[in-house]
Amino acid sequence: NGHQIIEKYARVAGLLIHSSGNGDLIIEKLASSPATESFIEGQNILSASCRFSAKNRFHEYRIISQCNIPGLELEKAFTVEGKSLDGEIRKNRILITSAETSTTQAQAEQRAKFESAHRRGESVKVQIKAAGWRDRSGKVFSPNTLYKINSKMIRADSTFLLEDVALSFSSGGTLSDLTFTRRDAYAPDASLRIDNKSDFLNDLIKKNSNG
Numbered sequence: 001n002g003h004q005i006i007e008k009y010a011r012v013a014g015l016l017i018h019s020s021g022n023g024d025l026i027i028e029k030l031a032s033s034p035a036t037e038s039f040i041e042g043q044n045i046l047s048a049s050c051r052f053s054a055k056n057r058f059h060e061y062r063i064i065s066q067c068n069i070p071g072l073e074l075e076k077a078f079t080v081e082g083k084s085l086d087g088e089i090r091k092n093r094i095l096i097t098s099a100e101t102s103t104t105q106a107q108a109e110q111r112a113k114f115e116s117a118h119r120r121g122e123s124v125k126v127q128i129k130a131a132g133w134r135d136r137s138g139k140v141f142s143p144n145t146l147y148k149i150n151s152k153m154i155r156a157d158s159t160f161l162l163e164d165v166a167l168s169f170s171s172g173g174t175l176s177d178l179t180f181t182r183r184d185a186y187a188p189d190a191s192l193r194i195d196n197k198s199d200f201l202n203d204l205i206k207k208n209s210n211g
Helices: 002-012 105-122 199-209
Strands: 015-019 025-029 038-040 047-052 060-065 080-085 094-098 124-131 145-151 156-170 173-181
Touching (some): 060 105
Antiparallel strands (some): 145 156
C-alpha cells in the first residue's frame, strides 16, 4: 500500500514517518538531541514490558540492483550485489532483496549494512504505560523523541526512541501507552544512510513541509 512504499524509501533515507494528533502525515529527520527526560521504575512507570524477537533477522543480507552508469558493461550492470552479515543469527537464514533504486556496488553494500542494522534494532520493543499525557518537562508525548529508560523489571538501562503513542482518558484519569525501539532501527549510523533520496521521496518531504 501507499504507506509501505513511503516507509520503505524514508527508512533508507534515515527519516521517520508518523502522524500528528490531527492525522497529518509527518516525515522528519530522527531525533538527535540527547535524551533529557527519563522513565524510571518506581517513579513514573506504571507498567513495563520488553519484547525480543529475531524472527525478522537474518544471518546474511544480499541487496541486488542494477547500476545505470554510462559506459558500464551490460553484464556488470546486472551483477551489483551488496552483502552484510549478522553474526548473532544462524547461517542458514539468508535474505535476498532488491534495492529501492539503481545503485552502485558501494551503495548496495551500504544498503545491506543498513538492512542488517535496522532489523537488529527493530528486534527490541519496549512498552511502557505512564500516567498522564506529558513528560516531566510538560511536553506531550510524541513519536521521534529520545528517552532514557531505567527499569529493573525489564532489565533496561539505556536510551530508546519513542516510536508510537496511544493516549487515553477514562474515569481513572489520563494514561499513555508508549512503544519504544532502539534508535538504530531507523538510523544505525550516519555513514550507512543513503543520502541520494529519490525524487519520489523528496517530493513527499517538500509537500509535507509545506503543509
